[in-house]
Amino acid sequence: MGRASRGHKRKKRIIGITVLALVLLLITGAAAALLYDARHAELEISGQKEIVLEYGGKYADAGAKAFSRGKLFGQLDTPIDVYAYIPHDIDELGEHEVKYFCSYLGRSYETVRTVTVVDTVFPVLELVPSGDFNATVDRGYMEPGYSARDNHDGDITSQVIVNVSGDRVYYSVSDSSGNTVYAEREIRVAPTEPVIMLEGGEFVTIEAAISYEDPGFKAYDGNANNVSDRVVVKGEITPYLTGEYDFTYILDLGYGEPVIASRKVTVVPVDMPASVAPAQKTIYLTFDDGPGPYTEQLLDILKKYKVKATFFVTAQNPEYLYLIAREHEEGHTVAVHTYSHEIYSKDETNVYSSVEAYYADFMKMRDIIYEQTGMYTNMFRFPGGSSNTLSRFNPGIMTTLSQAMPNMGFKAFDWNVSSGDANGRRKPEQIKQNVIEGVQSISYGYAVVLQHDIQDFSVEAVEGIIIWGLNNGYTFAALDMTAPRTPHAVFN
Numbered sequence: 001m002g003r004a005s006r007g008h009k010r011k012k013r014i015i016g017i018t019v020l021a022l023v024l025l026l027i028t029g030a031a032a033a034l035l036y037d038a039r040h041a042e043l044e045i046s047g048q049k050e051i052v053l054e055y056g057g058k059y060a061d062a063g064a065k066a067f068s069r070g071k072l073f074g075q076l077d078t079p080i081d082v083y084a085y086i087p088h089d090i091d092e093l094g095e096h097e098v099k100y101f102c103s104y105l106g107r108s109y110e111t112v113r114t115v116t117v118v119d120t121v122f123p124v125l126e127l128v129p130s131g132d133f134n135a136t137v138d139r140g141y142m143e144p145g146y147s148a149r150d151n152h153d154g155d156i157t158s159q160v161i162v163n164v165s166g167d168r169v170y171y172s173v174s175d176s177s178g179n180t181v182y183a184e185r186e187i188r189v190a191p192t193e194p195v196i197m198l199e200g201g202e203f204v205t206i207e208a209a210i211s212y213e214d215p216g217f218k219a220y221d222g223n224a225n226n227v228s229d230r231v232v233v234k235g236e237i238t239p240y241l242t243g244e245y246d247f248t249y250i251l252d253l254g255y256g257e258p259v260i261a262s263r264k265v266t267v268v269p270v271d272m273p274a275s276v277a278p279a280q281k282t283i284y285l286t287f288d289d290g291p292g293p294y295t296e297q298l299l300d301i302l303k304k305y306k307v308k309a310t311f312f313v314t315a316q317n318p319e320y321l322y323l324i325a326r327e328h329e330e331g332h333t334v335a336v337h338t339y340s341h342e343i344y345s346k347d348e349t350n351v352y353s354s355v356e357a358y359y360a361d362f363m364k365m366r367d368i369i370y371e372q373t374g375m376y377t378n379m380f381r382f383p384g385g386s387s388n389t390l391s392r393f394n395p396g397i398m399t400t401l402s403q404a405m406p407n408m409g410f411k412a413f414d415w416n417v418s419s420g421d422a423n424g425r426r427k428p429e430q431i432k433q434n435v436i437e438g439v440q441s442i443s444y445g446y447a448v449v450l451q452h453d454i455q456d457f458s459v460e461a462v463e464g465i466i467i468w469g470l471n472n473g474y475t476f477a478a479l480d481m482t483a484p485r486t487p488h489a490v491f492n
Contacts, residue, residue, distance in 0.1 A: 039070040041080055041104035043111040055119040055152050059090045064100040064111065080104055093117050093152065093177070119177035123150040125160065127171070127183055135189045136224050143169070146183070150175040190224040196231060196249050196261040205266045208407035210359050212239035217261070219251045227253065240355065240404035242267045270409030272378075276482045281474045282446045283439060284483065285309040285462070286415065288337050288381065289316065291323035292454035298462060299326060305466045308478040310413075311453070312337035312381040315368055324372035333478040334372075335379035335413070339365040343383045343390050351383060352391035355400055362410075378410050379481065385414050387488035398492040411481055414488040415450035416442060421458035422450075431461035436468055448479070448486045 047062035066080040085099040098113040128145040135141040141164065148156045153175050160173045167187045174180040200215030219228045235247030244266050251259040287298065290313060302309055310333040313324055327334050339361045342349050351361040362380065370376050382401070384390050391397050405412055417438030419431045431451070439447040449465075451458045469476060477483075 039068060039105060040107070041066050041102055041109045042069050043082065043100055043102060043109055045100065045111060045113050048113075050114045051116070053091075053115060053117045054121070055091075055093055055117055056121075057091070059086075059115055059117075061086055061098060064113075066102040066104070066109070068104065090115055091117060093119055119152045119175065120179065121151045122179045122181050123148050123153075123156060123173055123175050125171060125173055125181045125183050127185055135187050136192065136222070141169075141187050146171060148173045148181075150179075152176065190220050190222065192222045194221045194227070194251055194253055194256075194259045195219065196251050196259050198249070198261055198263055200263075202262060203264050203266070205268060206239065207270045207409075208240050208242060208267050208404070210240055210356065210408070212237050212265070214247070217249055219249075219259070221253060227251065237265060237267070239267055240407055241400070242269055242403075242407055267407075269407040272406070272409055272411060273481050275484050277444070277484050278446050278475070278477065280445070283465075283469050283474045283476050284446065284448045284479050285451065285465070285476060286312060286381075286413070286448060286479065287451050287453040288312045289314055289341065290453035291320040291327070292317045293320065294456045294459040295320060295323045295453045296326075298453050298459045299323070299330060299332075301459075301463050301466070302332070303330060305463075305470070305476075307466055307476040308332055309476070310335060310379075310479040312413075313365065313369065314341050315339050315365060316341055317454070321368060321372065324369060328373040328375070331478070333377075333379065333480060334369055335377050335381065335479070336362055336365045336369065337381050338362070338383045339368070341383055343388070346393040350391075350393070352394055352397050352401075354394070355397070355404060358397075358401055362405075379413065379479065380405070380410055381413050385488050386412060386490050387414070389491055392492050394492075396492065398490050402490050412485065412487070413448065413479055413483070414486050415448045416486040417447045417449045419449060419451045419458060419461070421452050421455045421461075425455075426457055428457050428460040428464070431458050432464040432468070435461070435465050439469070439474070446484060448484075 043064055043066050045064045053059055061084060063084065064082050066082045068076040068078040068080065080102050083101045085101070087096045087098070090096045090098070094117060096115045096117070098115060100111050100113070102109050125148045126146060128147060143162065146157070146160055148160050150156050156173055156175060160171055163170045164187075169185040169187060171183040171185070172180060196217055196219045198215070198217050204215060206212065214233070217228065217231060218226065219231045221227050230251055230253065232250045232252075233247060234250065235245060237245040244264055247263045247265065249261040249263070285307070287309060290311060308331050311324075311327050312335050314337050315321065324334055338351055340351060342351055344350075347353065348357065351358050366376060382388065382398070386398060386402055388398065402412070417435060420426060420434045421431050435449055438449070451462070453459055466476065
C-alpha cells in the first residue's frame with residue numbers, strides 16, 4: 001500500500017505540472033497573438049473632412065464613428081463611443097476644427113474635421129435717390145445720399161469712398177472680407193426753374209408694333225428734386241398704324257405756370273421685300289387648315305412629282321403638328337393661318353374680336369411653326385381671307401388688320417383660284433376641273449390656288465392637277481416674301 005500511494009501521488013504531480021505548462025503555453029500564445037494583432041481603434045469622419053461654409057449658414061455636424069481593427073482578426077463589431085468637440089463660434093468667419101475622440105484598450109484616439117467659414121457675398125450699395133440730376137446752377141453739386149450694408153459687417157455706410165470727378169460721382173465700398181462693389185452717378189445741373197426732360201428726345205420714330213412704350217422722362221423742381229411722379233401725360237397712339245402721334249407732358253407743382261413738354265412719335269412700316277411676278281406661267285398650290293389626317297398623303301404626292309407648295313397651318317389637329325417639320329424639311333413654305341380658327345363665334349374667343357386678339361392668336365401659331373422648323377415666318381393668310389364677312393360683328397376690323405399686319409412686317413396672301421373644296425363634299429375630279437378652269441381663266445401668268453389638306457377628296461385631286469399643269473407648260477412653286485399677293489377686296 002505504501003508503494004502504491006507514493007506512485008499515485010507522483011502521477012498526480014506530473015499531471016499538475018503538465019496542465020500548468022499547457023496553461024502557461026496558452027497564455028504565452030494568446031499574449032503573442034494579441035501583441036501581433038496590434039488591436040487598436042480607428043476613427044472615421046462621416047461626410048467631408050474639409051468643409052467650406054458660406055457665412056450666414058448653419059453648421060450641421062455629420063459626426064464620426066469608431067471601430068476596432070487588428071492585423072490578425074481584422075475589424076470587430078465592438079461598440080466604441082465617440083465624443084465630439086464643436087467650437088462655439090464655428091459659424092463665424094475663419095477656420096475651425098471639429099475634434100472627435102474615443103478610448104480603446106487604455107489608449108486615446110483623435111481625428112479632426114476642418115470647417116472654413118467664408119464670406120463671398122458682396123455688400124449692397126444704394127444711391128439715394130438712385131437717379132442723377134442733383135445739382136443746381138447756384139449751389140453746385142451736393143451729395144443727395146447713399147447707404148451701404150453687408151451681410152456680415154452690417155451697416156458700412158461710413159466706409160463708402162466717394163470721388164467726384166468732372167460730371168461723375170464714383171462710389172465704392174468693401175466689406176471686411178474684401179468684397180467690393182461700385183456705383184456711379186452723373187451730375188446734371190438743374191436750372192432754377194422746374195423742368196421736364198424727355199428721354200429719347202422730342203421726336204421719336206418707331207417701327208409699327210402691337211404695343212408702344214414711352215421712352216420715358218424725368219421732371220425736377222428748381223432744387224433738383226425729382227418730381228417725375230407729378231407729371232401728367234396726355235396723348236394716344238395706335239402703334240400698329242403708321243402716322244404721327246403727339247404727346248404732351250404737363251408738370252404742375254401748384255405754383256407758377258405749369259411746365260409743358262411735347263413729343264412727336266412717328267410710326268413707320270417695317271421694311272419688306274417688294275413683290276415680283278414670276279417670269280413664267282406659275283401655279284402656287286396652297287393648302288389651308290392643316291396639318292391633318294390627309295397631309296402626309298399630300299406630301300407623298302408632292303414629293304413624287306418634286307413639286308413645292310405652301311401650307312397655311314393651324315393647330316386644330318394637335319396630333320398632326322409634327323408634320324409641319326416634314327413640310328419644312330421637304331422644301332415647302334410653312335406660313336400662319338390661325339392657331340384656333342375660331343371665326344364663327346361673336347365674342348372675345350373670336351380671333352376677329354380685336355386687333356390684340358387676332359395678333360395673340362397669330363403669334364401662338366407662329367411660335368408653333370418655330371418650334372417645328374427652327375424658323376419664324378412672316379407670311380400668313382387671314383382665316384376666311386381678307387374679304388371675309390364673318391368678322392362683321394366687329395365693324396372695321398379687317399380694314400384695320402389689313403393695314404396693321406403689313407405695317408408690322410407680315411405679308412398676307414389671298415388667292416385667285418378656288419378649288420371649291422370648302423363648299424361641301426365634292427368628287428376629286430370636280431376639284432381638279434375647278435382648279436384647271438380657274439388657272440385657264442387668268443391672263444397675267446400666275447395662279448394662287450386655294451385648297452384644304454383636311455379634305456381627303458381635295459388631296460386626291462392634287463396628282464391630276466400637277467400632271468395637267470406640267471403637261472401644259474406650268475411651273476409649280478411655293479410662295480415666298482417676294483411672291484405676288486393676289487389681294488382680295490376688304491368688305492369690313
